[in-house]
Amino acid sequence: MVSNGLEGLIFEGTFVTLMSRNSGGKIDVLTSRVDVSGIISFHHRGQIDFQKPKTIQRLHDLTRRDDQHLYTDMNGRFLKVSVVSNYGLCTLGREYDDGSVEPLSGTDISMVRALSQALNFTFQTVYPPDKTYGNPLPNGTVTGMVGMAARREVGFSTCSIALSNLRETAVDFAYPYVRGSLGIFSRAPKQKNRAMAVLSPFTLQVWICLIVSTLAIGPIMAIQSNVSLRYMKFKTDAKWDLQWYSLNMYRSFVLQGNRIKVMTWPQRFILYTWFLFNLIVWALYSGMLTSVLAVPEYETPVNSLTDLPRAVGEGFTLGVLKDSANEYIFKEATGGIYKDTWKLFNHEDRSESFVDGNSAGMDRVRTTIKFLCKL
Structure with a gap:
């Protein structure tokens, strides 16, 4: 019969209607259907007689495909479902020699179990050969779970598989039921080494400015002192050289005082400014160092x-x-x-x-x- 030859050519998702005249002059109507074992075959739906009224309505009733109720009861049909392991969504257990895997828990596993109860089917979860989600490749092959569904090796695939234009060229997707986001995983940031914590309150640029200022303030005081003695005729009982000024200005910077006898107002102004500068620097340094030592500092993580x-x-x-x-x-x-x-x-x-x-x-x-x- 023609129906026997067509059964090997059609696949699930297609709906074919055959009509043939029988010996009594009536028309037998056969439609394709998937049975409990998953085999597609033609089933006799009824007869029509074009000599009787309402024949067209009768023909429509026999050949109409009711997609809304087509799979509401699958009569205990057995389906294979391809999955891959995914934390929280599809937790899998023992893998068996036949390629099947034990479903344990997860959002997708719970969804498949709920569907099996509502639609009356049994299922077995299986791994794809490469254990990947899969995509169509340039050479025409399709890998992973997508490939198993495209080749109809399984009833359907699940496990948080994302929709993409490329995958839609090979398979159909159901309505989305989970919306997720992309995450970046890395090892937890380690605490930074505290060996150089004493330098951490200031940046490198600030430390360079402090060093330059400390080296420059001694020569400035020495030049001002010599100018006062030579040109402004200030009288003093002592003369201090560059080394003496540099040493004492450094002592002031590290809060050890100084032994300079200030004889002129220009020198007093320079010293007052230098002392105020040192006070501000050390107040900032002490506060920032305390906060650095009190709060552990970690390596910069990857946030985006x-x-x-x-x-x-x-x-x-x-x-x-x-x-x-x-x-x-x-x-x-x-x-x-x-x-x-x-x-x-x-x-x-x-x-x-x-x-x-x-x-x-x-x-x-x-x-x-x-x-x-x-x-």
Whole structure:
């Protein structure tokens, strides 16, 4: 029969109607349907007689596909569901020799169990061969869970799989039921070394300014003293050279006092200014040093994509889940921060940046000091 030849050509999701005239002159109507075992075959729906009234309405009733109620009761049908491990969403247990895996818990596992009860089907969770989400490749093949669904090796795939234009060329997506965001995982920042804590209150530029000021104030006092003695005819019983002024101005800077006898008002003005400057510097230094020692300081973490170039420059390796929607987002970006981020991955040795699964990515983060992973 014609129906026997067509059964091997059609697949689930198509709806075919056959009509043939029987020996009694009536029309037999057959429609395609998936039975409990998952085999597509033609089933007799009824007969129509064009000699009777309302034949067209009868034909419409027999051949109408009611999508709303088509899968409301699957009569205990067995389905395979492809999954990958994902923390909190799809926690899996023991893996068996036949490729199946034990479903434990998670949002997606709970959703599949609820659907199986509501639609009356049984299921078995299986790993894709490469244990990835998958994407269509330029050579025409489709990898991961997407590939298993595209080849109809499973009834459907789940496990927080993201929608993308590329994947929609191979499979159909259900309505979204979870909205997530992109996260960057790294080891917790370590506390900074406190060996140089005494220098941390001021920046390098401030320390340079303080050193220059301390070295310059001694010669300034010496020059002013000699000018006063030579040209302004101030009388004094002692003469101090450059070394003496420099030593005493340094003593003032480190709050050890000084032994300079000030004889002129210009010198007094310089000393008053220098003493006030030292008071402000040491008040700031003492307060900031106390706060630095009281509050532990940690390494600068990676808080956003804009921090990634700095992290990579410091020796970090940037990772992402292989053949995932995250990789697709960065790879297909035409500009902006996503395109810049794509350039930061290690494309020469893809095994360094593109991990095989969520568990592998988290293991790399835990065991590698400088590794960042987007999951």
